[in-house]
Amino acid sequence: MDKTTVLLTTEGTYPCYSGGVSVWCDYLVRYLCDIEYHIFAITHAPSQQARFACPPNVTSCVLHPMWGTEEPGAHDTNFSEVHERKLRTDRTTLLRGFLPHFKACLRELFNSDLDPELLAQSLFSLHQYFWKHDYANSMRSRLAWEAFLEAAALSGWRLNLEEATHCMRWVQRYLSLLAVDFPRVDLVHSSMAGLAGIPGMLCKLGQGSAYVLTEHGIHMRELYLNLSRSQYSSRCRRFLVGFHRAITRMNYHYADVVTCLGDFNRQWQVRFGADPGKIRVVSNGIDPSSFRPRPSPKRSRPTVLTMARIFPLKGIDVLIRAAAEVRDRVPEVRFRVLGEIVDQAYFDECLRLVEEFHLGDHVSFGVTSDSANAYAEADVYCLPSRSEGLPYAVIEAMMSGCPVVAAEVGNVPDLLGGTGLTVTPNDSREMAAALMRLLSGPTAEELRRSLAHQALERARRHFTINQFAEQFEGIYDELADAPSYAVLSRTAG
């Protein structure tokens, strides 16, 4: 029997970046070893290299940089093929083959009352056009620019020229996915509802492939967060939000199954247009043999562990402020923060806080390649994040028999299910109080042991890798047997 082929699409994660989503993807491709995977990863820049080694069942791994290229698609194909397409792209083909579909696409993008099928149709038509014609020459043409301005004006968007330049630039970059030739697969599994979902829609319309959409963090939510710190004008941000919302709605519409990590995410998905009937909760899982309680060495100092990459959403500054309070009550306490630095300026701010609170002997930063042992050496695991989905670090801590103190964000309360202490996000005092409950006092040790045991039981019951793999395997089998979507013919653009 032929193996099921799956195109796994990612954006800013696996296999080039570390993080929870990357770990999830790695587990997926490793533990579903009967599935033949093709990886399509959207990266930020062409210089990104894969950090995760692909297992044997991964047949191909294509990295598509969104930025940093002069010719979209030129880095991974022979340039002669690109040039051949350029020669075929003249004014006549632009007028006949490109412009009508591009205008239709723009109409939907500017339209607040979007019709996802119209948008998908126009994108698919453009995708067909780009099989034979050049993407850069088309999207950079004067006709495209004029069409964009016209669409903006007709939709009542009063952009200034700078805003129009920014917005069209984004369109040009984001839609470069349309120029990619995707392999023939049975199913597309997207790890995000944003741009990474476009291949799913295209393969569904073009090949009749099934489409599964999994969301970890909610794409729109993270977009709002990033935009709140940006310096673009409100119209530009509104355009960007509208663009991504349109793409997200389209992806929700075409996905056969939408999975999420918990109720928290589910609410957001419904709010952004997902059909509740399609949504299924599939929790993350880890391998219990890799993470298990180990006999811990005698420690002279109580240790609080945090495993997180260093950037503002991980709330390390909150942890440091809490550490100052805990240190006053538990002078020998030690806080270990293990994770790579993503935001250097934020890390510098954390170091400044450490110095301000004189925590040099109490707070240390580093990285580790043996996270299992790190949990064994810790008395408490602390998650100070401001925003999370279903963090692997907490599951690992639970599976390793380490009691957890976590901010009440995302699906963390569902994850802990009462087997850990939850605190208000951003509240260092409450966090300090929770930590002190587990580190000092006559009942601290008993409480730690009890919570650890309960967390371990819960993790083994609900968050193992086998359960994770079985659930997705079930979804794949179900979709593979379902009748395929009506396939639109692959005609010349």
Added chain:
Amino acid sequence: MTNWPMRPAMPSCLEPPADGSPWAPPLDSCDVVVRLETAGITDTVARREYGYRNAWRLAEACFPWLRMFPASKVRECRQSALVEYLKGLSFALPLGFCCLAMAVFHFSLWGGDVSPHLAAAVGLGTVSSFVTTGGVVQAMARRGLFFLSVQDRATGEVVCWKWVRLGAAWLVICGLALVAPCRFYHWLPAPFDWIAFAFHLSLGLLWLATGILHMLERNLWSAAATVVGVCSVVLLHRRLQVPLVDAQLTGIAVAAVFAFSASFVLFRSRRCGTSGRPRSLSPALDLYLTWPHFLFGTLYFLLIFSDRILAWTAPDISADSPVQFRGDYETALDLALIAFVLQVGRVRASSVTFMRKIVRAEKQHGIDARSKFIHQLRQAYGRSTAGFVLWGAAISVGLYLTVSRVGAHFNPRSDTLLWALVGGFLMVIGLWNSSLLFWLSLPVDVVTAIAPAVAVDLLIGYLMSRLITYHYAIAGFSSGACYFAVLTTRNLLRRLNSLDYYYFSSSI
């Protein structure tokens, strides 16, 4: 009595920060909810502390008030026009040090008080090194600057060294291709043809190295390399009594090694840990992207130096070789070079200013006011060009009068100097237009202007130098520069009619 809605008790995390860090008003209530949740205000907290059913309700209540807050101002980091002008002049620092050395020691990194044959050999080698490496440096800068601008420093470094290797190979090929006819036609007696080749090769490598430093905007390092080279020459020639030619070749090699080392160190120091491995690059793509720049670089130096070649090769029945270095001609050109350098520094400052004006004008004009936007910028261009004309005229006239009064020691020919000043002034106009065309990613427009200019330079320079005397070869340069200025102005004005589109397509 009117019922104004009461402003709700807003969480402080929603308000603009007091420290002035970047902040933008929310776009919709979803945005507000995200901000609330990130600040730790969950449904529970919203209920408990603010009296709303959940965070969404709180967000809906706060949103109408928040959207009235202004966004934080974007602080523009600008350098003054004077600093930009000085940066624009900085490329001439090495030249300045060479001139100083010439004045003090009567020799420099190349050139000096030498025999006519040697002067001709050094001159030929110098000109050929510029013409050969001009295109390579432009192509290298084109690719290197792109990778540096997208923070891909690893690839930028790899690309630069690749072009340096290509440039070195190209130097050898062109040098040998020039030595062959030199020997065949006895343009220079042996061993002066090989001396010319040695200067061609060594100076070419130095230009490649300083090209990297110029691309990295480290012209002070180029100046330092020149100083190191000159010191080596002084040490070898004056102290160790090494013959001048050998000392100069060694000094140039030392300067080139210094400049390459500085480039290497600068590249390594700029690489941050997460820059990734360098990507593999398609040579075909390199060709496609850089051929106009390569052509421009080569033709530019041909335009600048053709008149010298024509002057040196003007027939003279009393000359003892077909190529004769003309000291008086060179003196006039060197004096005019001072005016050229002082004018060309303005190109960078004006280009930066013009680009800022474009950005500002784009902010001020809506998509329905494009014609006003274009009109405004055409006027800005006209004003800048008028500034160039006035500045150039002032510098040229000032220099001419100064030389006439106090420059008797140099004894330049006044007509040659006059032509050179006019040519330099026109060349600067052409470079100003070219700079804008390059900024708008329209290099082909520059190439289509400079190619016919070179043809005009060669034609008129040839006729004038052969029909009158070699002193009038400079008329070719002036004519070529004039044609270059006219064509680039025409091309730019045509493109300015759709400036919004070209600005967009150049900034992707």
Added chain:
Amino acid sequence: MIGADVVNAFRVSLGFLVVFGALPWLVALNSRREHALMGHCTAFMRTALFTEIVTVVLGSMGLCLPGSVGAAYVLFLFALMFRSGTLRHLRNTHWLSAQLHKLILLMDRRVSAGEHLQSLRIRYVSWRRRFDPTALAPFRGICWFAVFVAFAACFYPLHQVRFLHGVSYSRTLALQKLSLGQSSPQDGSVALLAPVVFLSGCEGATVVRFAGPLFTAVLALTTSLVLFQLTGSSAIGMVGAGLVAGFGAFADGGQLQADGIASIFVLLSILLWRASRLDAVWSMAAGLLIDPIPGLGMIWYAGIPLVIALLVLSCRSLSRCLAMIRVPIALTGIACLIYLPTKLGGNEGPYQYETAARAMSRIIRELPQNTWLVVSPVQELAFTYGHGWHMELSNFVNKYNVDEVIQPDFHFGFPVMDTFVFVEKRPLVSRALGLSLSELGTRFEPAIAPYQLRLSRASLEFEAGRLLAAYRARHSDVQVFVEDENVIVYRIRSSSGGVRPWT
């Protein structure tokens, strides 16, 4: 030095082949032609006519220089290519894009050297197939004979530097002036050679020396082609070529002069008459430009093939007889070219001693330009012009006297590094001396008179010898540069002043 002469012969041949071989080939490629042979002949004629006109016009303006002539050729070819439509592609941006695409494909696929060579070989084979081997068969023998004529005619110039005809000296001087960009009265017979001077890098004397044999070969080839066209027999063509070669050896010593060169174009006009009357007229015009006043030489050269053709056409048996003896006639022609010039030249003279000519070549080769002065009679002027300075022996003798030169502190004071004084121990006497020397036609006519009269020349040489002997007796800066039984060349080194280029 035979080695240097071979190199010079090679250089001149290279220049000659480019100007009269490669350029006409390029012209032929871009011209409409019904018949390949006529096309090439027309192209050769047009190129030569263009060269003649351009160099004459540029020469009159003082612009006959490598750059101008090169630019003229480029424009000429460009105009032809434009007219023939070869350049139409350059206006087609799609075609240009396609060429760029081919280059991109090449770079992307990085064709190996082996594959590249293979594709070149395939192109060469397909190009070869365009030519019909049977159609070329009659011309093979004629072409080979022309090559042998060229080699044979080069025998004399490879061994002797001096010219056998007085007019060669004036042609050399005219060519030097022309190629140095000087405005001067034009000699049509040397205008053709100006581009050869530029391309070969040799001086006028060498080009005239070796161009003669090459033109002889071209004349032989043209003669045989005319006879082939008129009689339809390549054998008769070879007979005519052999006779013309022999006559050329007898009349000009293998050094074709203006009349011989002009004859080439007269014969071409006959050849082209049937194909294109206009081209025939142009060819005749080219001949007249080269030699405006046709003389006996032209009549002989053009007449031989016409006479042979008439005879052959009127008498078939004669045709068969001539065809049978074509090889002996051809070989006789070759032998004449090798043997006769040396014989006619005699041991020395009539215009210059071989020793003097060789000394002149050596001075030009070894010393830098314009750093030396030659004091000699007028015939050395053709060699020195543009390379160094020349002073008439008569002026030298009139200026200095023995009493003056024997003073210990006397110096000649010439502002050069070396001065060479050519003294004929045996003043040149030949049967053609009196009139022939006047054919030299230099600017220094006033100086010629003393050389024309035998006694005047002898007394000048004697006086010059006395002066130098007296100077040498009292000064150490003079040495003998070259000496044999006929000529002695003194070299006087300057101890002060002069140009020193070698620092």
